[in-house]
C-alpha cells in the first residue's frame with residue numbers, strides 16, 4: 001500500500017499516514033500480509049521527487065523541471081513519454097512488488113493523484129498487478145476521473161476497510177464484484193459504481209506504522225526542534241456548513257469514538273512509537289462541548305501526559321473548556337477564521353462574527369494555548385473595505401495569534417457554492433485542468449482574469465500586514481525550529497551531492 005502525500009503540504013508532509021496505518025491493521029487482523037510505503041517521505045525528503053505540484057503552480061524550480069512537457073502531455077493524453085518513464089522506473093525499482101496480489105494508493109490531493117496515476121500506469125505495464133485508489137481525494141473527486149481506469153483497476157470511496165477486504169475476496173474468486181460496497185470500476189467498457197455503505201468510526205482500528213521509516217518523520221514542527229507527531233482521529237464530520245467547504249458532499253451524522261477506545265489507543269501509540277505528541281486529525285474538535293469536556297477530564301484523570309494539536313471552530317469554546325483543554329495537553333488550536341469582514345463571514349456561512357472570533361482567540365491565548373489562524377484571500381465579491389477589515393482584525397488581535405496561513409479562495413467541486421453558484425453571485429463556471437477547481441466570473445463584477453489578480457492582490461496585502469505586525473511567528477521555538485530545519489536540509493543535500 002502506498003501513501004502519496006502533498007510534498008508542499010505543511011501539515012501532511014511529515015505526518016505519519018493515519019488512514020493507511022489503520023487499513024494495515026485491519027488487513028493484518030484478517031491474516032493478510034501487508035507492506036506499506038510512504039512515497040513522499042521516502043523520495044521527497046530531501047530529494048523532492050514529487051515536484052509535480054510546482055509544475056502545476058507554474059513555480060518550477062525543482063529536480064523534475066526537465067519533465068514538464070512530459071507530465072503535461074501525460075495529463076492530456078495518458079501517455080508516459082521521454083525521461084519521465086525512466087524517472088518513474090527509478091522510483092519503482094526501489095520498491096519490491098513481486099508476489100503481491102494487489103497494490104493500493106491512498107491519495108490526498110490532485111497532485112498525489114496525478115503522480116500515483118503515472119506510477120500506476122508504469123506498474124501495470126511492468127507487472128499487471130491489480131491497482132486500487134482510495135483516500136480523501138478519491139472519496140470527494142474520484143467520480144470526476146473515469147479516464148483514470150486507463151491506468152488503474154478500481155477506486156474505493158469512503159471508509160475502505162470492508163470494501164478492500166471484499167475486493168481481495170473477489171480477486172480470489174470468493175465473491176462477485178457487485179458484492180463489493182463503495183467500489184467504482186469498469187464493467188464492459190462502462191464505469192460502474194456499487195452502492196455506498198458506511199461503517200462506524202468506533203470500528204477503525206489503531207494504526208500500524210510498521211515498515212515506515214520512523215526516523216524521517218522526526219522533524220522540526222509545532223515549535224519543536226525534532227519530534228514525531230502521531231496522527232489520531234477522535235471524531236468524524238462537522239456541524240459547520242461553510243459555503244466553500246466540500247465536506248458536505250459526504251455529509252453524515254457526527255460520530256465520536258468511545259472514551260475507552262480513545263484513551264487505550266492513545267496510551268498504546270504513545271508507548272509503541274515513543275512520542276507523546278499527537279495531531280488529532282478531526283474536522284473540528286468541538287462539535288460537542290460535552291464530549292470534549294468529558295474527554296479532557298479523562299486525559300487529566302488518567303494522567304495521559306500527551307501534547308496535542310487540533311482544528312477547532314469558533315462558536316462554543318469558552319474560558320472554562322479552553323483551560324481544561326490546556327490542562328489535558330492541548331498546545332495549539334487551528335481556527336478557520338477566514339476573514340475579518342462580517343459581511344464576508346456571513347456570505348461564507350461561518351456562523352460567527354469577527355468579534356466572536358476575536359474573543360475566542362483571546363480566551364484561548366489566556367488559557368495558555370497557541371493559536372494558528374487561517375484566512376481566505378479574494379473571496380467572492382471581496383472589496384478593499386473587506387480586506388481592510390481583515391487587516392484591522394490581524395492588527396487588533398496580533399497578540400493572540402501565533403501563526404497565520406493564507407489561501408486564495410478556490411471554488412471547489414462539491415461545495416455549496418458549486419451547486420448553487422448563481423445564488424452566490426457567480427455567472428459562469430469554467431473547469432480548470434484539475435477538474436476539481438473552477439474559475440468563475442462574478443455577476444456584474446470581475447471577470448475571472450481580473451478576479452484572479454484581485455485574489456493575489458488581497459493575499460499580498462495580508463502577507464504585508466503580517467510582516468508589518470510581526471505576527472508570524474511569535475514563538476521563539478518556531479524560529480529555532482525553522483533555522484534547524486534549514487541547516488539539516490542543507491547538510492543532507494550536500495551529503496547527497498558529494
Ligand code: SF4
Nearest residue numbers: 238240241242245283
Ligand atoms: S468548520 Fe471547517 S470542516 Fe466544518 S464546514 Fe466549515 S470549513 Fe468545513
